[in-house]
Amino acid sequence: MSTTRPVHTAPTxxxxxxxxxxxxxxxxxxxxxxxxxxxxxxxxxxxxVIVGSLVSQNESLTKVAVVGTAISVVxxxxxxxxxxxxxxxxxxxxxxxxxxxxxxxxxxxxxxxxGITVIALDSAPIDVLGTLSVSPDVKILEPASQDGFLxxxxxxxxxxxxxxxxxxxGATIAQSVVEEKQxxxxxxxxxxxxxxxxxxxxxxxxxxxxxxxxxxxGLLVSIGLAVTGQRVLLADVGPAIVWFAVFFAxxxxxxxxxxxxxxxxxxxxxxxxxxxxxxxxxxxxPYFMVVFFNDNPLVLAIMxxxxxxxxxxxPVRIFLGDAEWWEPVLSLIVLALSTMVVIxxxxxxxxxxxxxxxxxxxxxxxLHK
Amino acid sequence: MLDIRGVTKSYGTRExxxxxxxxxxxxxxxxxxxxxxxxxxxxxxxxxxxxxxDTGTVLIDGTPVTANDRRRFGYMPxxxxxxxxxxxxxxxxxxxxxxxLSPASARRNTDDLLERLGLGARxxxxxxxxxxxxxxxxxxxxxxxxxxxFLVLDEPFSGLDPLAVEVVMSVLAxxxxxxxxxxxxxxxxxxxERLCDDLVIIADGEIRANGSRExxxxxxxxxxxxxxxxxDTGWIRSEPGITVIDFDGDFAVFEAExxxxxxxxxxxxxxxxxxxxxxxxxxxxxxxxxxxxx
Numbered sequence: 042m043s044t045t046r047p048v049h050t051a052p053t054x055x056x057x058x059x060x061x062x063x064x065x066x067x068x069x070x071x072x073x074x075x076x077x078x079x080x081x082x083x084x085x086x087x088x089x090v091i092v093g094s095l096v097s098q099n100e101s102l103t104k105v106a107v108v109g110t111a112i113s114v115v116x117x118x119x120x121x122x123x124x125x126x127x128x129x130x131x132x133x134x135x136x137x138x139x140x141x142x143x144x145x146x147x148x149x150x151x152x153x154x155x156g157i158t159v160i161a162l163d164s165a166p167i168d169v170l171g172t173l174s175v176s177p178d179v180k181i182l183e184p185a186s187q188d189g190f191l192x193x194x195x196x197x198x199x200x201x202x203x204x205x206x207x208x209x210x211g212a213t214i215a216q217s218v219v220e221e222k223q224x225x226x227x228x229x230x231x232x233x234x235x236x237x238x239x240x241x242x243x244x245x246x247x248x249x250x251x252x253x254x255x256x257x258x259g260l261l262v263s264i265g266l267a268v269t270g271q272r273v274l275l276a277d278v279g280p281a282i283v284w285f286a287v288f289f290a291x292x293x294x295x296x297x298x299x300x301x302x303x304x305x306x307x308x309x310x311x312x313x314x315x316x317x318x319x320x321x322x323x324x325x326x327p328y329f330m331v332v333f334f335n336d337n338p339l340v341l342a343i344m345x346x347x348x349x350x351x352x353x354x355x356p357v358r359i360f361l362g363d364a365e366w367w368e369p370v371l372s373l374i375v376l377a378l379s380t381m382v383v384i385x386x387x388x389x390x391x392x393x394x395x396x397x398x399x400x401x402x403x404x405x406x407x408l409h410k
Numbered sequence: 411m412l413d414i415r416g417v418t419k420s421y422g423t424r425e426x427x428x429x430x431x432x433x434x435x436x437x438x439x440x441x442x443x444x445x446x447x448x449x450x451x452x453x454x455x456x457x458x459x460x461x462x463x464d465t466g467t468v469l470i471d472g473t474p475v476t477a478n479d480r481r482r483f484g485y486m487p488x489x490x491x492x493x494x495x496x497x498x499x500x501x502x503x504x505x506x507x508x509x510x511l512s513p514a515s516a517r518r519n520t521d522d523l524l525e526r527l528g529l530g531a532r533x534x535x536x537x538x539x540x541x542x543x544x545x546x547x548x549x550x551x552x553x554x555x556x557x558x559x560f561l562v563l564d565e566p567f568s569g570l571d572p573l574a575v576e577v578v579m580s581v582l583a584x585x586x587x588x589x590x591x592x593x594x595x596x597x598x599x600x601x602x603e604r605l606c607d608d609l610v611i612i613a614d615g616e617i618r619a620n621g622s623r624e625x626x627x628x629x630x631x632x633x634x635x636x637x638x639x640x641x642d643t644g645w646i647r648s649e650p651g652i653t654v655i656d657f658d659g660d661f662a663v664f665e666a667e668x669x670x671x672x673x674x675x676x677x678x679x680x681x682x683x684x685x686x687x688x689x690x691x692x693x694x695x696x697x698x699x700x701x702x703x704x
Contacts, residue, residue, distance in 0.1 A: 052510045060507055068496070225491030229552060232458040232485045233508045235477060396460065 054241075057234040061242020062249065065217060069250055075213070079254060082205060086258045089198075090265035103168055106132040106144040111157045115145050120172045129160075136162055143169045195278060196335035196357045199285055202258060203353050204328040206289070207296050208321060210251040214243055214297050215304035215317045218391075222308055227395050236392035244297040244384075251293050255286050281360035284369055285352065288376065292352035295380040296324060302387035305394040306402040316401065327353040338363060346372050348379040411436050412457070412560055412591045417466030419452055426452050427615045430466070434560075434591040434608070439582065441606030441623075442595040443699060449615040450595045451488045454564050457593070458485050470560075481509045484558030488565050488595075490549050494538035498548050499524065501537065502555045509556035516555070523551045527577060543571050550578055554585075561585055563594040567601055579605055603695040613703040623695075630698045633665050634691040635672050640684040649675050663691070 052060065069075050102122040107115050108129055115121055124141055126132040132144035144160040159169055221227040230239055259282045266275040299320045307316045327350035334340035335357065344354030345364065351372050358364040390407040397406075412434040419427040427449045434440045444450050455461040457468050459480050468475045492501055499520050506516035524530050527547045532540060537548060546569045553563060561582070567575050583605070586592050596602050602609070609626055611619040619626055634655065637643060643662040647654050651671035656663035666672035672690075679685045693701075 052508070057508060060504070064504055068493075220493070221491075224494060225487065225489035226493060228455075228460055228487040228489060228491070229485060229505065230508070231460045232480060232483065232487075233505070396455075 052234075054235070054238050057238035058242040058245060061234070061239055062246030065243055065246030066250060068217070069213065069247075078209060082209075082254065083257060083261060086202075087261050087265050090262055090271075091269060094269035094271055103143075103166075104141040105169060106135045106141040108132050108144065108146040110147050111145045114155065114157050114173065118172050121169075133160055136160055142166055145169075145173070191274070192357075192361055193335055195281065195360050196331045196353075199281075199353050199356050200328040200331040202255065202285075203289065203292075204324060206251050206254055207293060207324045210247050210254075210293065211296055211300040211317065211320060211324065212313075213250075214247040215300045215313050216310065217243060217247075218301050218304040219307060219310055219313050222305065222395060223310060231395065236395065237388050240298070240301055240384075240388050240391050243301055244294055248290070248294050248297055251297075252286070252290050255289050259283075259286055278360060281356040284359050285356035288352035288355055288369075288373065291373065291376045291380050292348070295348060295376070295383050296320060298380070298384045298387035299323070302390040302394075302407075305391045306397075306404070306407055308397075308401075312401060323349045326350060330354075331357060346375060348376045351376050411471050412593070413469035413472070414453070414457065415467050415469060417453065417456055417463045417468070419456060419461065419463050425615060427456075427463070430612070430615070430617055432610045432617055432620045434593045436591055437586050437589040438591060438607045439586045439605055440591070440593045440608040440610060441602035442593055442610050442612070443599065443602055443695075444595070444612035445703065448612045450612060451564055453612070454485075454488075454562050454593070454595070457562055458483060481556070482559040484553040484556070484561045484563075486549060486553040486563040486566055490546070490569075492537045492545070492548060492552060495536055497534055497536055498529065498540070498551075499533035502548075502551055505552050506555045511556055519555050519557060520551075523555055526581060527551055528574075542569060543574055546570055547574060547578075550581070554581070558585075559590060561590055561592040561594070563592070565596055566594050567596055567598055575601065599695045599699060609695070611699060611702045619698070619702045626698055627692050630693050630701055631690055632693070633667070633672070634663060635666060635675070635689065636663050636691060637661070637675065637679060637688050638686040639679050639682065640686070641682055643679075645678070645682070646675055649678065660686075 102120065104122045104124060105115060106124045106126045108126050108131075112123065112125065115123060124135060126135060126144070129144075129146045132141075132146055135141045136144050139162075142161070143166040146158050146160060148156050148158045155173065155175075157173070159166065159173065161169070221230065227239075263275060263279065263282065266278070300317055303317045303320055304313055307313060327344060330340065330344055330350060331353050334344075341354055341358050341361075341363065344350040345358050345368065347354070355364065355369050355372050359369060386408075390404070393409075394402040394407045414433070415431050417427055417430040418425065430449070430453055432440075442450055442453070452461065456463045457475075459468075459475070459477065470479055496504075499517075502520040502523070503513070503516045506519055507513065511519065521530075521533070524533050527550065529544060529547050529551065532544060532548075537545060540548060550563075550566060553561065553566075563582075566578060566582070570578060579601070582592055582594070586607075594605075603623075606623055608621065609619065609623050610617060621629075637646070638661045640660065642659055643657065646652060646662050646664055647657075649671070651667035652664050652675060654662055654664045664672075664675070666675070676685070676688050679688070
């Protein structure tokens with residue numbers, strides 16, 4: 042009888058994976074909550090660039106009142122917004138009512154080094170004094186390639202994006218695994234395609250989505266920096282962003298496999314959270330490490346090689362100019378190898394746990410069958 | 411032809427299947443009957459490769475079934491499930507494509523099948539919005555959408571209203587008529603009785619009876635006969651080798667020691683006048699089932 046029907050050739054492993062990942066992507070794109078969450082994340086990224094540019098442009102100069110000959114000294118610095126006053130009394134009045142932060146007046150005493158006196162309300166105005174002081178020459182032996190505060194922001198930026206994307210898509214893949222298990226469609230799927238193809242398709246589909254999100258954020262931030270005239274910053278951050286995307290691609294596959302494997306051990310959506318919490322912990326570690334240790338080269342160096350934290354650690358080091366050219370490559374190889382190992386272990390847990398309904402499957406059972 | 415040979419399966423120390431062997435012939439509707447926990451679902455999962463047996467094999471026309479062959483199976487698991495938030499037609503197309511159909515034939519099969527199962531109007535609805543009975547029909551569609559060459563259906567009739575039972579029965583019978591081997595389990599013995607050609611009875615993980623429905627009935631038949639004639643049947647009491655069990659004028663139930671004795675009664679009856687019915691009492695499936703698993 043099979044002659045009377047068209048013979049359907051079984052799809053290859055790759056085709057099965059592709060079909061599964063396509064379904065994952067379509068299901069995600071149809072979910073309103075996913076679209077809204079992504080929109081908010083993109084909006085925050087763009088907003089942070091724009092706000093940053095606005096803040097840096099509106100840095101207002103300190104207002105000082107100036108009397109008589111003191112003006113020549115103050116004007117030289119070009120660091121002040123000058124309000125000219127006729128008398129010292131007028132200037133003092135301006136200081137008292139807060140119109141200016143300080144007043145600079147000609148000095149009364151003859152042996153004054155600079156020939157001026159700074160008048161302030163209740164404490165010595167450090168910034169005014171600093172600008173008007175005479176400093177010794179300074180020689181810096183090893184100049185930092187990046188400003189410390191900027192480095193902090195960039196590190197936290199990578200940390201937050203990694204944390205948000207990894208947890209969002211990690212939770213998505215975990216839910217999708219349990220959905221199939223809870224609705225029992227998994228048995229039909231298992232009777233049709235190999236469990237590995239199913240796992241690979243889920244990981245691929247969600248990784249593509251996560252990667253797409255990261256690339257969109259990277260592009261938006263880059264465009265934002267270019268449009269708002271922060272080209273210098275873009276040139277500095279650009280390579281780090283590209284490496285971040287590459288590391289993220291591998292790092293996320295690793296996490297996705299872990300999320301899928303741990304989620305497959307439970308049968309109900311309510312249990313997903315507790316089952317996947319060890320993985321969440323792994324995702325949080327690089328974030329907190331980078332927040333607390335972004336100025337510690339040793340910790341960053343270790344982070345940049347440990348598979349879970351490399352996607353954050355290595356780009357930060359690249360941004361700081363701490364990494365040799367071969368370091369990201371080596372770290373990427375370490376990450377890729379550990380990803381493969383995790384996928385192998387993960388697919389074992391996944392295939393052993395999928396048909397076990399009801400009580401949570403213990404890790405030992407899942408590994409040994 | 412689907413051959414299950416010497417399949418044994420244990421979970422830990424508990425053996426759930428012991429040397430299970432039976433055959434599902436081409437075009438044969440084969441009923442798979444057993445109490446809860448007897449091993450039906452495990453057997454079906456092994457046939458589909460969802461579980462692997464400890465020992466034993468599953469053969470198609472004499473060769474061990476491969477992962478690729480399994481794409482030609484239509485499977486309806488006991489635990490029902492489809493993606494709740496996916497549209498019915500979309501879901502069927504997806505499953506058909508996983509089985510290797512082209513997008514075009516997947517869509518064509520989906521439309522045909524939904525029409526045949528009376529779900530045409532619901533094609534664009536999500537599964538979760540369907541009534542329970544319609545979800546069940548969608549589930550059957552999921553097992554059939556890829557033109558399977560073998561059907562393995564775990565409780566296909568549970569949860570169906572009588573009308574849907576008829577629809578599904580005729581669809582399955584259609585597959586069998588085309589030559590597809592169909593294995594289905596059911597607790598509704600009356601349906602199995604009406605539908606199946608062959609019967610496999612399993613209890614405690616062992617096959618207790620296996621063969622064509624008629625042969626099994628024959629085997630479990632008692633030597634009891636019914637006769638209804640135009641005249642009085644009182645004379646049967648004096649026939650040799652016959653014990654009358656029940657008697658009511660023109661109607662009698664009797665046990666015959668041999669086939670020849672019962673035939674002699676029939677001959678005699680014909681010489682006396684018209685014989686309206688003469689038949690051996692056939693045991694119902696429920697009776698056979700109880701006898702076999704006892």
